[in-house]
Amino acid sequence: MRSVFLLLILISFISCQDEENKHSPDESQKIEEIIEKTIEFAGGENYKKATISFNFREYTYKSERNGLEFSLERQFTEASDSIRDVVSNSGLQRYVNDSLRIISDSLLSRLNKEIKTVHYFAHLPYGLDNRGLVKDLVGDTQIKGEPYFQLKMVYGQAAPGVAGHDEFMFWIHKNDYTLDYLAYKFVEEEDGIRFRAAYNPRFIKGIRFVDYKNFTFRNPNTDLSELPELYENNELELLSTIDTEILRVEVKE
Template sequence: MTKYTFSWLLLGMLLLFTACSGNQTQRSEAQAVVDAALEAHGSPKLNKSVVTFKLRDIQYRALRDNGAYVYSRTFTDSTGQRIHDVLSNSGFKRTVDDVEAKLPEEKAQAYSNSVNAVIYFALLPYFLNDAAVQKSYLGEVQVKGEPYHKVKVTFAQEGGGEGFQDQYIYWFHKDRHTMDYLAYDFQENGGGSRFREVSNVQEVGGIRFQDYHNYKAADKDFPIENYDRAFEAGKLEKVSEINLDEVQVRELE
């Protein structure tokens, strides 16, 4: 090996080490921000709990017991039938007027994803330390004159669920440690993205629950990391409100 070859090899190893160190620092900073947010939101109390709430006249229930979970939703459809969906570690089941329905796999997966998504967003930031979550710190920014930590979340394919390709950006207040904004993209129904702003907060059982104003950009391929700037510039369209009603929490023994 010549002196020059060795020098290039040494330089390459140094650059690789620097890149790895930088990535590790990003992950560590993001982890610290998320851990602080979980405490600020009272999320550890969800480890052994039953949470119930209504969203758009549909009743939801989320039972969690240290990794075991049972999520359900109950509503009456347009024909007057009582629909009860249950998603758990064991899978998904739908009953119609108390009779189990046989569903095509595609429909069962769609209903399962729908139940899971509502619970996921309702309990955020609770799930941000799941094993499949990959966090990176994007730095400090200002939104409406307030200081925020900006964190990006992606998912490993293993354990990341059906939407493992989705990406999220979270804005955590630097001082209060609250999750005040989030943006995400999705692949379903042709794809797109959304930006959510907290509109109302209620604390129940020591846990912070949040309502949101839901926005979108004109371009469905809009980069979600730029949503904060577009929001401040007034370039987003409000498409809906997400309000949790009748929230109740019961701690499991």
Template sequence: MKNTWYILLLLILWACGNESGDQLSQNEGGSAVDSAQWVIDKAISAHGGDKVDNSHIEFDFRDRHYISDRQGGAFTYERIWQDTTGDQYRDVLTNDRLYREINGERVELSAKDSSAYANSTNSVLYFALLPYYLNDPAVRKTYLGQGDIKGQTYHKVKVTFRQADGGKDFEDEFVYWIHQDDFTMDYFAYNYIVDGGGARFREAYNVRTIDGIRFADYVNYRPEPEIREVATFDRMFNEGKMKELSRIESEDISVQLR
């Protein structure tokens, strides 16, 4: 009888210890890195990432028209707009280079300008299609456990970048909140270094699925007080310590799958 109660106690303790970790028992190995990879894979799948691989997506954002054209590993990103004088600009970013056209004519760019235009074009498409890019080679993932936001439980995954292939912003730090059941990316935060630095928290809204790909707009918040510990932003948000700064809205989205 004594042994029976001891075994029962061990089973109860094991169950309690795994209450929050059962969701991750399906991954391979169970380390922090493996858990993060498992969560991100599930999130990319839930957002239709397999369809993004071979797709043509267009949308408008802040008076500019963006195009993402992907065929496997090859991509072409475009940003098109017209200035106040009526001149039309077109930035085209591929796997190999960026070039700019003004009124249909290519123009020479300095290395500095080429890098800046490539970064700004890529940045808008990167955020619009998250979490699709979180399996890029430069991404480093760490599982931070679980957190609650508005009564819902989320997996928390920290993302940093290797300097090689990590781009201009390789020092930035992100945390993603992935819903424990639906694996939707409903919130994320980032600590950025360039342009004076800062930290932001984004909340998804106006979620819609177009041809199997999930898109969302975001409320963009600043922490008050302004701190950089982005892993704590779920608690701060719940405590009302976030100030809305702007809305991140993509309009007139169209998708063509190949």
């Protein structure tokens, strides 16, 4: 089983390299420069040494990073029990009232994806330089009169566990290098599409956080690049606002 898993990673790595090789050196360099500047503006190296706690819906989340070491937590109370799920370099562990519990493989897989997904969105644009992403610059556009790069990204086998998402589009401001809009397609019980518009940007301890207005569109086969025009024409349906209450941010010196 271990050899099969390693083979899948190798195949994914080669596939990503093949996709990257479709770009000219100048195109590849431009894509990486856009991503590097976006991450740098939003927090850069601070992400790699930060502890961040936040509330989202009925859960409290906490992330800790120290270089390549990481810990992603989700805490909640159920039937008077305190439950803490922790995803780290070692995998996922569940604690009930601080006692380690054994859980089924199916539940473990679902929790792993759910926890990573919430942390992934909360910490964007951190992670956009992940090697498991096949990246493509699909031109420029304007949204609300502002100029944007359009970056399409597709996850390979080496993706960071984002549940049910395989195709993303990110709109990065051409002058400010802020990630202001994103969209993705997903396949769960049925196909779906989401478009998120960032609002309430704020910096805490040198890291940029935003909230989102979360939209959908009735046709899940719509190309993601068409969504900004639909958004400006008020043709998207507002599903919810995604507000993240930041509780604590600490960045190690």
